Amino acid sequence: MPILQTQVVDVLKTIYVPKLKKLLLSVGSIDSVEVNEGKVNIALRLPPLEEEVIAELKEVIEKRLLQIGAETVQCEITFKERPNIKYIIAIGSGKGGVGKSTVTTNLAVSLAQSGFRVGLLDADVYGPNIPKMFGVENELPKVSEKKKMIPIEKYGVKLISIGFLLEDSSTPVIWRGPLVSKAIEQLYEDVEWGELDFLLVDLPPSTGDIAITVAQTLPTHYGIIVTTPQDVSVLDASKALNMFKQMNIEVLGVIENMAYFICPHCGAKTEIFGAGGGEKLSFASSVPFLGQIPLEVQVREGGDAGVPTLFLEGNSEVRSAFEAIAKKMVKMLNESV
Template structure:
């Protein structure tokens, strides 16, 4: 699962997503595309998918995605007419996003693109917490304002431990069809500069081309309509770079939901992984045991784990003051369920009825262990 994101609107992110998806499908990969911009869906129009025609359902009540140009697609634009707004509060947005990923009959896929709306709000956080994103691609124009906002979006993905696969500079320059002179309307080289300054890959620059607009409006992506154009060649180069960097970061196999009362859903251990993701989890009378990379083993007492909760009801979000009184936590409290929260945390429910705590991996490592040893 790869998120295509940008902090700023109007940078051509959906156009980039549509063309990359079609290019990877042309290369033989099985590609799905979720239009996660529920308020302003544009993917159906760019891929020639009719709007306002709800998709069919399978006998198991799963949505059958529409296929266009070799790509399986789901979008709010397929459920509503062109001029009908999607008026929804946050909980409904979350519900639709989860439905688009988990209740769609995708079949076997090599990659599922998530075309995100601009910003760093509910949609971005929901996807980062609910699903194991293999990485994110950040799209920006060379304009300084756009790059500054793109940096914020990139930092947001880093905070929730979504690997940054790279930065794409869109609208990087216009080549005059008559004289061949290149005019850099939105400045030059900003995408590469910000990628180098933040230590992430620069995937490539896509030039301005009127044919991109025409192909998007006609529902025929540029990589199909004009495969030999400079812009299409840029898309092909970026697709090649992505296709060799789609492996999920190593570590604990996610997603999972482990019911400690029955033992069901315990995550399979991993042999290797990134330094900040656990390799294995176990639980017994001594507490929660976490095996980290470099053979470090940490065991956290169940009550200490409960007292370390940092949710809004246990700790003041502004001051950081601990709101949870130790005398209100039973001495025999134990975790009852542990589940993955995106790539960066564990959710834990306890026998005292508390279940809103999210424990980031760095926060877990900071909890004083009952027993810690280097093997």
């Protein structure tokens, strides 16, 4: 019985890429499959791989297809074009509700205000808040001639989020892990980022599929951990930090958000969520402590209105904190080169 096109596709779905230990179709895609009287021609598109890995992969594909009845197998592999980005920095917390997206938003804007070319990838597929925080939740990315999405730009930051593609902000994303991982890859690879100095990736809570995809599939070299001072937050943040280390992602440092509250009426300082949790975590993990960010009503108001803290009127201790952390981060990266 002659081999069928569907059989070829079924085999490709089960093949792992050598050394990556990942399924072929989780990192790449099929451009075409042609079957003519037992002669199989395959065209695949993959991220850049070493020559020996490509050679070994072709051998595996040929062997598997010959076993099910193919007479000859021709496999053509082309590489996906990688965005031209100097630093990709994943920002995680391990726990929701610590203000990670707020921190990511304001760090991105701080870097842009300093003259850097900045992009922000909202990887929190299940709860994409970045469009709301930039006041662009009703925008829809256009498509370029290369059939890639053109990111929305606001406050000097290029933005991409699954939130732009949903029917409305209350539409839930009910996807299993493999589909979510593929979506993250597309939000990175199928976007006209242009040349960037920084791409900040806002991770969802936990150390699940999305975090693993960002760590393994994207060329992510650096990570930042956001936590509040309280023990429960620090406990989960330590898991995210250790995930970065196990994935060979250098941790630039820990940011302690909602560190304290200054009463606008009497000036009293109140440490609502405890004290020193972020600094203790950085010391215990032997990574830098990037700084504290206080709790201010204006930050919440700005987030709801789609206005980052740096663009709010009046004096703000939070604004100064973000600017200081951004400068410290840039200095560390320059010194590591």
